[in-house]
Amino acid sequence: MGKQPIIILRDVHKHFGHVHALRGVDLDVYPGEVVVVIGPSGSGKSTMLRCINRLETIDQGYIEVDGIPLDQAKNINKVRAEIGMVFQLFNLFPHLTALENVMLAQRVVRKRSPEEAEAKARELLARVGIPEKANSYPAQLSGGQQQRVAIARALAMDPKIMLFDEPTSALDPEMIKEVLDVMLDLAREGMTMVVVSHEMGFAKAAADRIVFMDEGQIVEETTPEELFTAPKHPRTQEFLSKILH
Amino acid sequence: MTVREGTRPKSVGGALVDWLAEVPWWVVIIIVLITLFVGRILASSQERELYWKALQFVTACPQGQETCAVWDRIGVMLTLKATVVGYALALVLGLIGGLFRVSKNPVTYAISTLYVEVVRGIPLLVIIMYAGYVITPALRDATNQQVDLRGFPSAVLGLAFGYGAYLAEVFRAGIESIPKGQMEAARSLGMSYPQAMRYVILPQAIRVILPPLGNNFIAMLKDSSLISVIALPDLLQQGRLFVSRTFRAFEGYNTVALLYLLMTLILSIIVRLIERKSALPGRL
Ligand SMILES: Nc1ncnc2c1ncn2[C@@H]1O[C@H](COP(=O)(O)OP(=O)(O)OP(=O)(O)O)[C@@H](O)[C@H]1O
Ligand SMILES: [Mg+2]
Numbered sequence: 001m002g003k004q005p006i007i008i009l010r011d012v013h014k015h016f017g018h019v020h021a022l023r024g025v026d027l028d029v030y031p032g033e034v035v036v037v038i039g040p041s042g043s044g045k046s047t048m049l050r051c052i053n054r055l056e057t058i059d060q061g062y063i064e065v066d067g068i069p070l071d072q073a074k075n076i077n078k079v080r081a082e083i084g085m086v087f088q089l090f091n092l093f094p095h096l097t098a099l100e101n102v103m104l105a106q107r108v109v110r111k112r113s114p115e116e117a118e119a120k121a122r123e124l125l126a127r128v129g130i131p132e133k134a135n136s137y138p139a140q141l142s143g144g145q146q147q148r149v150a151i152a153r154a155l156a157m158d159p160k161i162m163l164f165d166e167p168t169s170a171l172d173p174e175m176i177k178e179v180l181d182v183m184l185d186l187a188r189e190g191m192t193m194v195v196v197s198h199e200m201g202f203a204k205a206a207a208d209r210i211v212f213m214d215e216g217q218i219v220e221e222t223t224p225e226e227l228f229t230a231p232k233h234p235r236t237q238e239f240l241s242k243i244l245h
Numbered sequence: 246m247t248v249r250e251g252t253r254p255k256s257v258g259g260a261l262v263d264w265l266a267e268v269p270w271w272v273v274i275i276i277v278l279i280t281l282f283v284g285r286i287l288a289s290s291q292e293r294e295l296y297w298k299a300l301q302f303v304t305a306c307p308q309g310q311e312t313c314a315v316w317d318r319i320g321v322m323l324t325l326k327a328t329v330v331g332y333a334l335a336l337v338l339g340l341i342g343g344l345f346r347v348s349k350n351p352v353t354y355a356i357s358t359l360y361v362e363v364v365r366g367i368p369l370l371v372i373i374m375y376a377g378y379v380i381t382p383a384l385r386d387a388t389n390q391q392v393d394l395r396g397f398p399s400a401v402l403g404l405a406f407g408y409g410a411y412l413a414e415v416f417r418a419g420i421e422s423i424p425k426g427q428m429e430a431a432r433s434l435g436m437s438y439p440q441a442m443r444y445v446i447l448p449q450a451i452r453v454i455l456p457p458l459g460n461n462f463i464a465m466l467k468d469s470s471l472i473s474v475i476a477l478p479d480l481l482q483q484g485r486l487f488v489s490r491t492f493r494a495f496e497g498y499n500t501v502a503l504l505y506l507l508m509t510l511i512l513s514i515i516v517r518l519i520e521r522k523s524a525l526p527g528r529l
Contacts, residue, residue, distance in 0.1 A: 040247070076434045078435065080434070081434065082435075083433070085433040086432075087426060091429065091430035093427065094449065094525060095452070097450050104444055105435060105436060108262035108440050109434060109435040135527060139525065147512050150430075153434070195332065
């Protein structure tokens with residue numbers, strides 16, 4: 001790509017007590033790239049993602065985001081504001097309406113005026129296809145609608161990077177597409193994305209690269225075409241045969 | 246409304262049965278009993294006079310004053326004032342204590358744990374005596390009579406200090422009941438820990454702990470009767486004064502008990518209304 005990576009991981013290790021969750025992870029993500037992370041349960045996908053915005057601290061190694069080494073970041077909140085994160089269980093704020101969910105961090109972190117924050121929130125809710133749900137509370141929305149609000153909430157910070165941790169795995173099948181469509185649009189607009197997901201349709205359509213993790217390590221890195229036609233690593237082959245039936 | 250409809254299956258009897266089940270019968274029974282009781286008092290002129298006198302004792306003006314503002318009256322009004330001010334202070338102490346209890350800072354955690362465990366191990370009555378007879382004189386001596394907490398301030402501080410420990414535990418439990426994902430979502434958006442607490446965690450925790458906060462308020466109204474031991478002329482103290490002047494214990498304590506009951510009843514109805522109002526839409 002010729003550019004500097006916007007995310008750099010070098011030999012990253014993470015322990016949870018006796019569990020060695022990450023065992024030397026190396027990863028470069030370039031601006032505008034869409035990287036899809038796959039791998040069996042417990043392989044460390046979520047942990048790796050959470051290390052990138054320092055929701056988890058690392059025991060060893062080096063992480064740099066947008067030119068800032070995370071361990072030296074004077075203000076981690078500033079770094080995090082540039083990294084949107086979308087969770088499996090949405091994690092919307094249940095005491096706020098959809099509109100307020102999208103406005104809150106704009107007001108508190110970005111210090112935008114109420115008018116500016118509301119205009120931006122409405123624009124984003126329209127973009128994710130639910131402008132009419134602005135005044136609904138999360139409990140009044142379907143899972144797919146909640147996840148789209150969560151994406152709008154992250155986008156409202158104008159992030160440079162978006163992290164997705166299994167954004168559709170808690171959704172009923174008929175709602176998965178509406179969320180993936182929003183993510184596809186984002187990818188086409190050139191957003192840098194790291195997506196933990198086993199939605200192979202999305203991976204084929206949007207991924208520049210697919211990363212296969214197993215037992216805390218990145219075992220294989222390939223393009224979607226290569227992965228589906230000729231996976232190199234035997235564990236990748238085994239895993240693919242399981243999820244592709 | 247939704248909460249109740251969700252928990253009780255609709256009965257076959259229809260709207261009337263549903264409506265009957267919605268009525269808080271215990272309130273009705275208490276009101277009927279009070280009405281019968283008051284009716285009996287009013288029927289006899291001697292009784293009427295006695296209870297009227299007791300009522301004057303528990304709503305009197307401070308000693309040596311013929312007239313005064315409603316706000317300055319002792320007895321019932323003093324009890325209410327001590328409860329409201331004491332509870333407000335206890336809320337502040339409880340909030341700070343609760344935040345310290347969930348903080349990762351070992352110093353603040355140790356301070357709040359010490360406070361909670363020490364205070365919970367000492368009877369409130371003893372704490373109030375400390376406030377009145379140990380802390381207040383010591384402060385007066387140490388500050389050359391500049392800081393004088395005698396009377397109402399010492400009573401309120403004793404109540405607040407004692408209740409603050411219980412409220413700290415209520416706040417801690419409320420904060421811990423909010424799923425971890427809420428804090429993570431807030432932090433991932435770039436909010437600081439205090440911002441996440443203030444805008445995301447506490448607004449949800451408050452809704453969770455509203456019932457115990459309400460119960461503690463009502464409990465404090467009753468426990469405020471303990472301040473009579475450091476000679477504050479609250480409802481109980483004025484009732485006792487009436488009894489010692491008239492030797493009419495039955496009428497005196499009837500008046501005291503009835504007034505406490507009336508106040509706690511009204512409070513618990515208010516608390517229920519607030520709970521209903523603050524429930525989040527779209528949840529069972
Ligand atoms: N907070 C934690 N405390 C203890 N162990 C943890 C914690 N978070 C993760 N782990 C452990 O670390 C390992 C990696 O977990 P991680 O959640 O990253 O896996 P994953 O690849 O995301 O799996 P899944 O597909 O099930 O989400 C697992 O063994 C998990 O049990
Ligand atoms: Mg995971």
